[in-house]
């Protein structure tokens with residue numbers, strides 16, 4: 001049944017995330033007519049083990065508060081690699097892990113390996129994951145550490161979020177096979193714990209850990225963003241909300257956008273600015289971070305683009321882009337920035353600072369509405385910022401349900 005086998009592996013159109021807005025997508029390798037590696041002597045089939053491990057890891061991550069989607073949840077379903085990345089993109093996830101088990105024609109090898117596809121997007125996540133695999137799985141087993149490697153895998157290359165493939169152990173190694181086959185499931189549970197820990201460590205390092213159940217009701221529950229809202233106000237929303245909306249919208253330069261959003265949520269409160277307004281203004285000005293000004297120049301908010309035929313200046317990083325926008329907004333909201341202010345080191349990142357100060361813009365904008373006619377000529381500018389802000393921060397991101 002060669003034809004049937006091929007057809008079942010072709011990408012299906014309309015691949016959908018089983019849990020839209022899941023933060024983590026786990027991909028049990030192989031499936032359907034593709035069993036993956038087999039150890040007949042020990043009765044091990046990679047397809048079945050990867051699903052068992054993925055389910056265990058999903059439960060652990062859900063206990064931590066993450067919403068988790070699996071690309072397949074039965075052994076009859078299988079995809080080629082690229083559709084697995086398509087599913088992860090449809091989820092708008094923050095992390096993608098494809099779970100496999102290694103195999104070799106000789107019995108001896110047994111080491112952990114983590115593979116990445118696109119270095120800028122994946123390599124740091126891969127390093128965190130490999131460290132978790134080794135620290136969880138080596139004790140008492142002599143498991144080797146093969147480090148990281150690149151793999152031109154369709155899932156890793158298609159997934160737009162940080163993505164890795166793990167090969168935690170070799171099912172062809174007799175000692176390891178005995179552990180994997182042990183009915184207690186302890187080894188599979190340990191592999192799942194390693195994967196869950198790698199994901200958790202990585203997302204926490206990016207300030208994307210889920211809100212603790214006790215804090216979930218403490219988020220933004222006030223009225224919607226409105227044009228008459230003050231610029232100088234307590235922080236609303238969160239970096240995960242902003243990044244989740246950006247991923248869902250198809251934002252460009254996600255590597256730099258992570259840094260941009262992180263810096264906005266760190267720095268804007270130091271200037272008294274509501275970071276939610278900063279992010280909403282950027283999303284509006286850059287067309288959800290898809291405009292050439294953002295993609296080619298990392299210009300977060302049309303800074304120094306004074307006409308249709310004027311080239312944008314270029315910022316070196318998303319972090320610098322955030323600093324420039326916050327400096328410019330702080331000038332508008334509070335007036336010239338004192339030399340001992342936390343923003344003072346970043347004033348030089350704003351090419352329009354002197355011109356705006358000299359034009360009397362300092363302290364001219366107390367509310368979002370005051371930016372219309374000064375930052376931008378569009379009379380609908382403030383209501384557009386508020387509309388975008390409500391799209392980003394209105395619906396709370398999906399979190400795993402609380403367990404009683």
Ligand SMILES: [Zn+2]
Nearest residue numbers: 029036100101
């Ligand atoms: Zn495999």
